[in-house]
Amino acid sequence: EDKVVQSPLSLVVHEGDTVTLNCSYEVTNFRSLLWYKQEKKAPTFLFMLTSSGIEKKSGRLSSILDKKELSSILNITATQTGDSAIYLCAVYAGGTSYGKLTFGQGTILTVHP
């Protein structure tokens, strides 16, 4: 059974702090890893990572995949209150898992002013 684990489960920081969220996975025939941000509604897409060691960046957010360690990190620098959300990691795998995303349980990030 495919498995995705995120840590920490929750994190409380102050504006301006830098945070690192972790995602590890155990899947058969890994294809790609995706990060989503979920506020009070639907998950919104942040990044897709398929190649190890390549960093994806968007403003203050960045992410990198380590296929050797079967993990990924999501960094947020200079956090703002608007970054408060649940951050979800999900993995595409092949074989019998083909077509579906397996999600981790999410990291709840709270940014205080």
Place this chain on the structure above:
Amino acid sequence: DTGVSQDPRHKITKRGQNVTFRCDPISEHNRLYWYRQTLGQGPEFLTYFQNEAQLEKSRLLSDRFSAERPKGSFSTLEIQRTEQGDSAMYLCASSLRRGGPTGGTDTQYFGPGTRLTVL
């Protein structure tokens, strides 16, 4: 708004009733997915379609759950004889799969979800 839309956004029903949810994907997307999300958990895959073909349905939670996408556009998810344990957020996502059915990945874009409460 050209994103994924879902209807209704909230549904309250009594145990034993049937409910049906609708999802309208992004117009050019050929793949449509249904997920369920409970409090404190990430979305859990239920089923998906490529055009009108349902390619995976073994993850539907029981035979009370069924999904259709009759013309390859919108989809419906039906839950018969609802139980209190069915209370959850039901999310729909869509993606554009180019080329063959195997290999590669595509980005799934999610709708706002339908929150179901079974009393």
